[in-house]
Amino acid sequence: GDIADSVTRSVESLGASVSEAFFEPVIRLGVTGLSRAGKTVFITSLVANLLDRGRMPQLKAVADGTIRSVFLQPQPDVTVPRFEYEAHLAAMTGPDPHWPDSTRAVSELRLSFRVQPQGMLGGLRGLRTVHLDIVDYPGEWLLDLGLLDRTYADWAAETLARIADRPEAAGFLALAGATDGAARLDEADARALADSFAGYLIRARAAGWSDCTPGRFLLPGEMAGSPALTFAPIAQPADAGRSSLWREMDRRFEAYKARIVKPFFREHFARIERQVVLVDALGAIHAGPRAVEDMRRAMAEILAAFRPGRNGWLTGLVGGRRVERILFAATKADHLHHSQHPRLTAIMEALLREARDRADFAGAKTAAMSIAALRATVEETISHEGGPLDAVRGRLEGGRQAAFWAGELPGDPAQLLVPARQGAERWLDADFGAMAFLPAAAALRPGEGPPHIRLDRAVEFLIGDRLR
Ligand code: GDP
Known part of the structure; x- marks a missing residue:
């Protein structure tokens, strides 16, 4: 009777909402790159061009009309800052166009597509919704994954050897050289070493070097000043007692790994399926051969971070899910006439091939491109x-x-x-x-996204297959 009917009705309505949720696939796209590589500009232009679909002929789902509408939605991760799309777009395309504020921490944005699959079967299936969750995070934090395999002694020795003849490190090396790791910990000494090392990292980035761990020294967020960020590489003393500076540095390095690096990977990185790594290749080439060498090593380290099964604990967390596609894109290609673009792409392809070999990387589909997210x-x-x-x-x-x-x-x-x-x-x-160009002052017509170079090809590689 009545009870059975109402039970049936509520099961049916429950069924409808459950199936709707189940058949709305989510693509999680990571966007990373070292600071100033172009992440903020990339995401802003990507979203604007997808919302308007004005300049995306190379994205098949746009060209063949599969995408019927695109809209922004509240993101599901309620504790992660939202990517400030509207403010960034206003900066880039407003009356006095300028570059937006850069990425300082992790942020997210959800874009949803209403798609009508093509072909006979597609027509039967009707409209469906696909969500794209864009996760923006600093590449500096990604490189930190390389720290997880290293002890403090390894990291300190490697770092000191690598920076030994860099002019940007002279001040820090003098301070570290005058430090006795066997001496009793003095908090002021530890602070001075950490500050000096952070100063070196900032100068090194500005000079074009790509190896810049620990990444939180550059972009500390709310961690600034905490003990987990108050360490630096120093030479290992012959005999370091329990309350020595060396032992405390070792403890803090381990705390940095356990309390900062691992939670970041668990919460943000583990669920990423598609990844774009933006590279300021032109800046490194301009800086010279050593900066290029350094960029090459950083690309291998990044690929190693995505290597399936690399970290037992990480693999366990993601339940076997892993990144399926990784794009390495050289940004700001609008600094070059198009006649030079094939060379830039060839350089990126060669670097990627090498990085794959070095990192012994297999699994995900990878590609290299040269793009400009906002053509200036x-x-x-x-x-x-x-x-x-x-x-x-x-x-x-x-x-x-x-x-x-x-x-x-x-x-x-x-x-x-x-x-x-x-x-x-x-x-x-x-x-x-x-070439310190500002964004061009071009009034966009309705339905026209900001001008770019090959942004649509980048998107086709990254998510095109999921929009069919
Ligand atoms: P982020 O730190 O990775 O978020 O980098 P941003 O997206 O803030 O970009 C850093 C700077 O690179 C910008 O302020 C611009 O000066 C420049 N830039 C980024 N993308 C482009 C581009 O497509 N064309 C040109 N000409 N410059 C760009």
């Missing part, structure tokens, strides 16, 4: 000393327009690693350093 230039051929040069023109601080030629890229990527002292050529050493 137009191409122009200028004449220089009687010959034509393929230049780009853009807007500088103060509104002045100027055309520049960045310089050449080598046809053979290996030439990037030839040390300058062997009389090698310098790459991107023409006007590259002066």
